[in-house]
Amino acid sequence: xxxxxxxxxxxxxxxxxxxxxxxxxxxxxxxxxxxxxxxxxxxxxxxxxxxxxxxxxxxxxxxxxxxxxxxxxxxxxxxxxxxxxxxxxxxxxxxxxxxxxxxxxxxxxxxxxxxxxxxxxxxxxxxxxxxxxxxxxxxxxxxxxxxxxxxxxxxxxxxxxxxxxxxxxxxxxxxxxxxxxxxxxxxxxxxxxxxxxxxxxxxxxxxxxxxxxxxxxxxxxxxxxxxxxxxxxxxxxxxxxxxxxxxxxxxxxxxxxxxxxxxxxxxxxxxxxxxxxxxxxxxxxxxxxxxxxxxxxxxxxxxxxxxxxxxxxxxxxxxxxxxxxxxxxxxxxx
Amino acid sequence: xxxxxxxxxxxxxxxxxxxxxxxxxxxxxxxxxxxxxxxxxxxxxxxxxxxxxxxxxxxxxxxxxxxxxxxxxxxxxxxxxxxxxxxxxxxxxxxxxxxxxxxxxxxxxxxxxxxxxxxxxxxxxxxxxxxxxxxxxxxxxxxxxxxxxxxxxxxxxxxxxxxxxxxxxxxxxxxxxxxxxxxxxxxxxxxxxxxxxxxxxxxxxxxxxxxxxxxxxxxxxxxxxxxxxxxxxxxxxxxxxxxxxxxxxxxxxxxxxxxxxxxxxxxxxxxxxxxxxxxxxxxxxxxxxxxxxxxxxxxxxxxxxxxxxxxxxxxxxxxxxxxxxxxxxxxxxx
DNA sequence: TTGTAGGCGTTATCAA
DNA sequence: TTGATAACGCCTACAA
Numbered sequence: 001x002x003x004x005x006x007x008x009x010x011x012x013x014x015x016x017x018x019x020x021x022x023x024x025x026x027x028x029x030x031x032x033x034x035x036x037x038x039x040x041x042x043x044x045x046x047x048x049x050x051x052x053x054x055x056x057x058x059x060x061x062x063x064x065x066x067x068x069x070x071x072x073x074x075x076x077x078x079x080x081x082x083x084x085x086x087x088x089x090x091x092x093x094x095x096x097x098x099x100x101x102x103x104x105x106x107x108x109x110x111x112x113x114x115x116x117x118x119x120x121x122x123x124x125x126x127x128x129x130x131x132x133x134x135x136x137x138x139x140x141x142x143x144x145x146x147x148x149x150x151x152x153x154x155x156x157x158x159x160x161x162x163x164x165x166x167x168x169x170x171x172x173x174x175x176x177x178x179x180x181x182x183x184x185x186x187x188x189x190x191x192x193x194x195x196x197x198x199x200x201x202x203x204x205x206x207x208x209x210x211x212x213x214x215x216x217x218x219x220x221x222x223x224x225x226x227x228x229x230x231x232x233x234x235x236x237x238x239x240x241x242x243x244x245x246x247x248x249x250x251x252x253x254x255x256x257x258x259x260x261x262x263x264x265x266x267x268x269x270x271x272x273x274x275x276x277x278x279x280x281x282x283x284x285x286x287x288x289x290x291x292x293x294x295x296x297x298x299x300x301x302x303x304x305x306x307x308x309x310x311x312x313x314x315x316x317x318x319x320x321x322x323x324x325x326x327x328x329x330x331x332x333x334x
Numbered sequence: 335x336x337x338x339x340x341x342x343x344x345x346x347x348x349x350x351x352x353x354x355x356x357x358x359x360x361x362x363x364x365x366x367x368x369x370x371x372x373x374x375x376x377x378x379x380x381x382x383x384x385x386x387x388x389x390x391x392x393x394x395x396x397x398x399x400x401x402x403x404x405x406x407x408x409x410x411x412x413x414x415x416x417x418x419x420x421x422x423x424x425x426x427x428x429x430x431x432x433x434x435x436x437x438x439x440x441x442x443x444x445x446x447x448x449x450x451x452x453x454x455x456x457x458x459x460x461x462x463x464x465x466x467x468x469x470x471x472x473x474x475x476x477x478x479x480x481x482x483x484x485x486x487x488x489x490x491x492x493x494x495x496x497x498x499x500x501x502x503x504x505x506x507x508x509x510x511x512x513x514x515x516x517x518x519x520x521x522x523x524x525x526x527x528x529x530x531x532x533x534x535x536x537x538x539x540x541x542x543x544x545x546x547x548x549x550x551x552x553x554x555x556x557x558x559x560x561x562x563x564x565x566x567x568x569x570x571x572x573x574x575x576x577x578x579x580x581x582x583x584x585x586x587x588x589x590x591x592x593x594x595x596x597x598x599x600x601x602x603x604x605x606x607x608x609x610x611x612x613x614x615x616x617x618x619x620x621x622x623x624x625x626x627x628x629x630x631x632x633x634x635x636x637x638x639x640x641x642x643x644x645x646x647x648x649x650x651x652x653x654x655x656x657x658x659x660x661x662x663x664x665x666x667x668x
Numbered sequence: 669t670t671g672t673a674g675g676c677g678t679t680a681t682c683a684a
Numbered sequence: 685t686t687g688a689t690a691a692c693g694c695c696t697a698c699a700a
Contacts, residue, residue, distance in 0.1 A: 006677060017687045022679060032685065052450050053391045054677030057692045062387070072431065073415050078407025085433075094447060097406065097431050099419075113428060116386050223616045252616045259618045282557045282586040284593040284618055340693060351671045356695060366669065388693030391676050 005046045014042040025050065056118065065093050065305055066114030066122045068107060072099040075277045076247075076294075077125060080146070083298020084123060091306055093120065104128045111137060121305045124148070126192075142308035144301045144316070147192065155314040156304070158297060162192050165290035165321035166199025166244065169272040172288070172323055173242045174207040177332035178270060180240040182215040184229040184250050190221075196246045196274065214238050219250045226250025230257035241269060241332050248273040248280050248289055255283065255328070270329035285327035293319045339380045348376040359384065390452065399427050399639055400448030400456045402441060406433040409611045410581075410628075411459060414480070417632020418457060425640055427454065438462045445471060455639045458482070460526075476642035478635045478650070481526070489648040490638070492631060496526050499624035499655035500533025500578065503606040506622070506657055507576045508541040511666035512604060514574040516549040518563040518584055524555075530580045530608065548572050553584045560584025564591035575603060575666050582607040582614050582623055589617065589662070600664035610658055619661035627653045 007025075011018040016035055023029045024039050031039075042048075056062040067084060069077045084095055096119060100107030107129045114122060115137070122137060126147040134150050137143055142156075149157045173181050183200045186193030197216070204211050215238055219225035226245060230253065233240065245251035251273030255265055263269050265285060273280060276291035296319055304316050341359075345352040350369055357363045358373050365373075376382075390396040401418060403411045418429055432448060434441030441463045448456060449471070456471060460481035468484050471477055483491045507515050517534045520527030531550070538545050549572055553559035560579060564587065567574065579585035585607035589599055597603050599619060607614060610625035630653055638650050 004677090007679095008677075018678080019680085019687060020685085023686090026679080028679085030685065035686090049450060051391075051452075051677050053387050053396070053452055054692090055679075057385075057387045057391055057694095058677075058679040060679090060692080071412075073407060073409065073412030075407065075409055078405075081407050116383060118385070118387055223613060227616070249613075252613060256616050256618055256620070279557060279583075279586060279613065282561070282590050284590055286590070338693095341695095342693075352694080353671060353696080354669090357670090360695085362696085364669065369670090385693050388676090389695075391678090392693075392695040394676075394695095 004051065005048045007048070007050070010039065010042050010046060010048050013046070014039045061120050062118045063093050064117070064119045065095050065302075066111075066117070066119035067095045067097045067125070068110050068114065068122065068127065069097060069099045069125045070102050070127055072097050075279065076249075076275055078278070079294040080125065080298035080301075083295040083300075084302045085298075086295075087299040087302025088306070093306070093309070095123075095302075100127050100129075102128060104130075108133070115140065121309055123301050123305060142305060144304050144308070144314070146297060146301055155316070156308070158301060158316045158319070160292050160297075160319065161321055162195035163199040163202070165274060165292070165323075166196035166246075167203045168199075168321070168323040169244045169274065169288075169290050170200045170203035171207070172325065172329065173244060173270060173272060174203060174209065176242070176270065176329060178242040179209050179332075180212075180215065180238065180242070181209070182217070182233050182238075182240045182243040184217050184219050184226055184233075184243060184245045184254055186219060186221045186246040186250070188218055193221075193246055200244055212238060215240055219246065219253075221247050221249060223249050223253035223256075226253025227257045228253070230254035231261070234258070234261045234263065242271070242329070243269060244272045246274055248275040248277045248287060251280075251287060251289070251328075252283065255287075266328050266330040267333070270332075272329055276324055281326065283328075288326045288329040289324055291322045291324045293322075338385065339382045341382070341384070344373065344376050344380060344382050347380070348373040395454050396452045397427050398451070398453045399429050399636075400445075400451070400453035401429045401431045401459070402444050402448065402456065402461065403431060403433045403459045404436050404461055406431050409613065410583075410609055412612070413628035414459065414632035414635075417629040417634075418636045419632075420629075421633040421636025422640070427640070427643070429457075429636075434461050434463075436462060438464070442467070449474065455643055457635050457639060476639060478638050478642070478648070480631060480635055489650070490642070492635060492650045492653070494626050494631075494653065495655055496529035497533040497536070499608060499626070499657075500530035500580075501537045502533075502655070502657040503578045503608065503622075503624050504534045504537035505541070506659065506663065507578060507604060507606060508537060508543065510576075510604065510663060512576040513543050513666075514546075514549065514572065514576070515543070516551070516567050516572075516574040516577040518551050518553050518560055518567075518577060518579045518588055520553060520555045520580040520584070522552055527555075527580055534578055546572060549574055553580065553587075555581050555584060557583050557587035557590075560587025561591045562587070564588035565595070568592070568595045568597065576605070576663070577603060578606045580608055582609040582611045582621060585614075585621055585623070585662075586617065589621075600662050601667070604663040604666075606663055615660065617662075622660045622663040623658055625656045625658045627656075 011021045098110040121142040124145045131150045145157045149159045185197050217229035219229045273289035276289045280287040345355045432444040455476040458479045465484045479491045483493045551563035553563045607621050607623035610623045614621040
């Protein structure tokens with residue numbers, strides 16, 4: 001381990017005190033030009049790199065923002081993470097990503113780890129941590145939570161309108177003439193899944209279509225569960241001409257199940273997904289789905305965190321979901 | 335900012351010196367049982383959390399491993415990252431993920447950031463950093479590079495046999511009776527793309543099929559480029575009954591292009607991809623592709639890093655690619 | 669077995 | 685505008 005260049009050494013070689021070097025480095029105070037230049041020369045010559053640890057220990061700030069995702073490599077979070085990176089870039093703060101895998105225990109450990117690493121702020125994406133814990137964390141460090149709405153912390157939470165998205169999706173199918181519309185929902189205990197189910201029901205009700213529980217199947221947001229659910233639907237007693245699937249990944253699975261059953265999409269069955277994953281415009285046929293402005297969400301949360309860090313008030317812009325009509329839906333054959 | 339509980343305070347309240355507490359915490363030396371218990375009681379009562387920064391500054395180790403990916407949210411890296419997490423878990427070391435987005439400049443900054451954060455070791459996934467830079471980094475900190483083979487650093491590098499994978503894929507098509515086999519390659523300057531092209535050519539040669547440059551199109555590893563390349567192929571003068579695509583994402587695009595052109599997969603055109611992304615078993619039809627043991631790669635690299643950290647020699651197990659035959663390929667219609 | 673003292677590399681405070 | 689000097693919180697000889 002070669003000794004790294006320390007500030008003290010720079011100071012010595014430049015013939016000034018360490019404090020002066022520090023001031024130049026941080027722009028904390030004015031320094032006479034000649035000294036400044038001398039120091040900067042030494043800085044360059046020695047290729048000085050400040051020690052982040054020491055700096056953080058002394059200053060109490062690490063210039064890092066913890067980001068707790070559920071699955072760091074899930075396509076669903078991809079754009080959001082990019083948005084966060086972008087929103088933070090140039091601010092001096094850097095994101096540190098961790099994942100909780102939808103397990104409260106893992107999330108807890110991840111948050112503790114982040115706090116132990118003294119992140120200056122935290123962005124939480126979804127997850128199953130109890131509200132209480134989030135409030136507790138928020139008391140210690142600026143916090144922004146996406147996909148959640150924690151009582152007493154609303155201004156720092158951003159939830160998408162899942163109800164509306166589901167409503168739009170279902171309404172789209174209704175407008176195409178479909179009546180028997182199945183639904184493959186997500187994990188029932190999951191708030192998003194509940195809201196999407198509610199939106200689906202509401203749209204049916206508004207169209208005077210009777211809700212049929214036999215046309216609803218549970219999944220777990222993964223492809224395989226969508227496959228299974230759709231298979232069951234096809235094999236069930238009820239017939240249907242369209243499915244609203246609670247997310248794109250399950251929609252992929254459902255689409256394959258229909259393919260296996262010899263049912264064409266969209267001629268025989270129309271499918272609508274939710275999330276608009278990057279690959280959804282490349283499925284065959286391209287998937288009609290509900291798009292969330294995931295990148296903007298990331299961007300907005302990063303900006304909000306910076307505001308909080310800056311002592312300003314939280315501010316999350318309203319972001320809306322949107323139906324993207326592609327080729328997996330068509331008018332019901334009469 | 336509530337004052338956090340310091341080791342000094344614990345020592346005071348337990349009536350011992352700070353060193354003693356430190357020893358108990360780290361198991362550095364034996365401590366009389368009664369004191370030990372007393373201290374542990376205080377530790378628990380105060381809910382003491384060591385300050386990682388201070389600890390790192392003093393000990394010179396941060397117990398973290400930097401992981402440089404190209405796209406933190408790419409499905410391609412997902413399993414590998416999980417493997418790394420798993421391989422590191424329980425060791426006391428934690429991964430810190432960053433992404434370079436295939437831009438040398440960004441990668442440089444990312445590595446510098448990681449080094450500035452004093453990671454104890456580094457895992458580099460692919461990327462375009464010059465070998466020289468990697469050697470430079472390796473001189474400072476234990477390094478493992480995946481998807482690269484840096485001269486003088488071979489023992490710490492793990493590359494998959496792209497040539498073999500491409501050969502297997504093409505051979506599979508040949509065995510199905512295909513002769514006019516097109517290829518959609520990746521970024522030509524990319525080593526993986528070159529090797530896959532070479533494997534494709536070799537398999538053709540071994541099967542006494544003449545190589546036809548007009549049946550090869552360039553892409554950039556993304557879906558859209560696969561779409562474009564396949565479209566061009568179809569519109570080109572040459573006819574073909576199969577395509578070997580250099581990665582799954584482009585294969586998705588190609589598959590859609592064929593769909594748009596009214597060509598069926600696999601009846602009219604067989605497709606083989608490369609990577610076996612999680613969603614490739616759910617495309618319609620499920621994609622025949624070359625699987626890399628990505629999870630194991632991550633696991634192995636984490637274990638290798640731990641060995642290096644432990645002063646042992648690097649050791650990366652041989653890992654092999656494998657053809658996964660699904661439904662996007664079929665015997666050529668005679 | 670235990671405590672003291674010094675150091676890790678910066679920043680922050682206070683005089684000068 | 686500058687420089688000592690003291691934190692920051694912990695680890696580690698070294699001495700007892």
